[in-house]
Amino acid sequence: MPDRTPLLAANWKMHKTTDETEDFLADFLPRAEDSGPEVVVCPSFPSLQRAVELCVQSRVRVAAQSMHEESEGAFTGEVSAPMLLDLGVQGVILGHSERRQYFNETDEALARKVPAALDAGLEPILCVGESEAQRDADETEGVLTRQIEADLANVPDQRLGAVVIAYEPIWAIGTGRTATAEQAQEAIELIRGLIESRSAEAASAIRVLYGGSVKPDNAAELISQPDIDGALVGGASLEPGDFAAIVDAAR
Numbered sequence: 001m002p003d004r005t006p007l008l009a010a011n012w013k014m015h016k017t018t019d020e021t022e023d024f025l026a027d028f029l030p031r032a033e034d035s036g037p038e039v040v041v042c043p044s045f046p047s048l049q050r051a052v053e054l055c056v057q058s059r060v061r062v063a064a065q066s067m068h069e070e071s072e073g074a075f076t077g078e079v080s081a082p083m084l085l086d087l088g089v090q091g092v093i094l095g096h097s098e099r100r101q102y103f104n105e106t107d108e109a110l111a112r113k114v115p116a117a118l119d120a121g122l123e124p125i126l127c128v129g130e131s132e133a134q135r136d137a138d139e140t141e142g143v144l145t146r147q148i149e150a151d152l153a154n155v156p157d158q159r160l161g162a163v164v165i166a167y168e169p170i171w172a173i174g175t176g177r178t179a180t181a182e183q184a185q186e187a188i189e190l191i192r193g194l195i196e197s198r199s200a201e202a203a204s205a206i207r208v209l210y211g212g213s214v215k216p217d218n219a220a221e222l223i224s225q226p227d228i229d230g231a232l233v234g235g236a237s238l239e240p241g242d243f244a245a246i247v248d249a250a251r
């Protein structure tokens, strides 16, 4: 049986000022002290530094929500991997469906961002997932295959295990409509199979999370599926008690 430590990541999106980040962590960190799953919080850029300072003595790590593929240059408004590293950030969400949909984050850009994050020493959390129309048209397998093949094209086989993948069906994000445990397991098994076609070792090491309306009352069933290694949590991660309950569900 592969030994993969479960990972719970909180994607706060464009929520929480620095003060609100402090309030959250003051409440949440004491609840996250016990050993068990890895826990990552992903605040917006302005709160990253404060979050790093507050989490440094804890088991909780801090990741960013986005990153540019170049390390520097004329890219107004963007942030690079070395800049994140400089703050003490340890990971970065890449390819979230909101970035793909509203900010034109393409598979071509992701094919450069994922290795750029790894090269800098950041743990990439690569999001993939199909829309409702694609699922209804029976295109889920094709969409996931295309995204995984394209986004990981420049990651050498021996480094694939260091990537975290989050399967996030777009129809389940922020909608309250969770994928069933069977749907999530099926998609994530497919993703692991795609990794296996490149490296059996990476397939047994890589962590694949589920994301999409994970709540305290459905987390345990989802995370207990054989291929699901944790969750990327949006709405329910904004409240310390709810996120702590989701972390507990993975213990």
Ligand code: PEP
Pocket: 011, 168, 172, 173, 174, 175, 176, 211, 212, 213, 214, 232, 233, 234, 235, 236
């Ligand atoms: C997300 O944005 O990554 C997400 C999974 O959101 P929610 O949990 O609110 O569906």
